[in-house]
Amino acid sequence: MTVVIVSTGGTIASTEDDGEDGAAPELTAENLIASVPELGDVASLRTRDFSNVPSAYFEIEQMAELASEIEAYDADEEVDGVVVTQGTDVLEESAYFVDCWYDGETPVVFTGAMRNPSLPSPDGPANLLASVRTAADESAEERGALVCFNDRIHAAADVTKTNSMNVDTFRSPEVGPLGAIDEDRVVWFRERASRPPALDPDxxxxxxxxxxxxxxxxxxxxxxxxxxxxxxxxxxxxxxxxxxxxxxxxxxxxxxxxxxxxxxxxxxxxxxxxxxxxxxxxxxxxxxxxxxxxxxxxxxxxxxxxxxxxxxxxxxxxxxx
Structure with a gap:
């Protein structure tokens, strides 16, 4: 079981630099993996440092490039899942862009963090572990792009950021999550209502x-x-x-x-x-x-x-x- 970790930046990849007033994205995908030793028990990991920018910097053209790369991973028989780490500000838009563009079977899970690694109880490592568990789960296939935060699994079409700072920010109003992580198990509550129609964007x-x-x-x-x-x-x-x-x-x-x-x-x-x-x-x-x-x-x-x-x-x- 092989899962690719695609790092794009955001809070999960941010650290405080000497001379700076606050945290900024600097960590690589390898850095993120090193902070969660348990990941090796779930899947073999590959990494891709796609970008290292704050979430609000992420552009539409980058979303299209990311979606195209995910299509390439879907065509790679050695890849069983993809996890994209990103800042939370526009994460729901990036995840939904991929959901609209991508119609493959390989699970794609977006995650990130609300607390950077320099803060008490950073949530990035737990979110990354939960996301790899989700991406490695066979039942995640053909569910479209997913968002995994705070041990909840959401459909990209349903989820939205509801709180500017709380770690439990990602919710699916009206319909609720698709599933959850219980200890080391992925538990599915329901099927997603539908996926966007398959398109062939230029x-x-x-x-x-x-x-x-x-x-x-x-x-x-x-x-x-x-x-x-x-x-x-x-x-x-x-x-x-x-x-x-x-x-x-x-x-x-x-x-x-x-x-x-x-x-x-x-x-x-x-x-x-x-x-x-x-x-x-x-x-x-x-x-x-x-x-x-x-x-x-x-x-x-x-x-x-x-x-x-x-x-x-x-x-x-x-x-x-």
């Missing part, structure tokens, strides 16, 4: 020019107008799909420029309504705007849109009620 068409906006009370229309020449505009509407009337005309203008509109809800649970309300600015207005309806949070909706655009598959990925 790496040369990957772009970060997809805007994402959260709708707020009496928001300035400039936030919408800024997307006039974008590749797409994703927005998180209030409640079940409601927007202030002041942004309807700007949305019409953006759509008139040929910019696809993808709507979701800003609520952590639930989805957009279809036919409950009919006032101007309700979900009925979103339908008249010919919006695509998404079911993920706005940050993951943006990721899904980026991959779908690269595969010329917006109509496959999203529905227009």
């Amino acid at each position: 790496p040369d068409r990957i772009t970060n020019d997809v805007h994402a906006v959260t709708v707020t009370a009496d928001m300035p229309i400039a936030q919408i107008e800024a997307a006039a020449d974008a590749e797409a505009l994703c927005f998180a509407a209030t409640g079940a799909g409601h927007i202030p009337p002041s942004i309807i005309e700007p949305l019409e203008s953006v759509a008139g420029n040929g910019v696809p509109l993808i709507a979701t809800t800003r609520c952590p649970e639930g989805r957009l309504a279809r036919h409950t309300y009919g006032f101007r600015g309700s979900e009925e207005t979103l339908r008249k705007l010919d919006c695509y309806f998404a079911s993920e949070n706005v940050q993951k909706t943006r990721i899904e849109t980026i991959v779908a655009l690269a595969a010329d598959s917006l109509d496959v990925v999203f529905e227009r009620p």
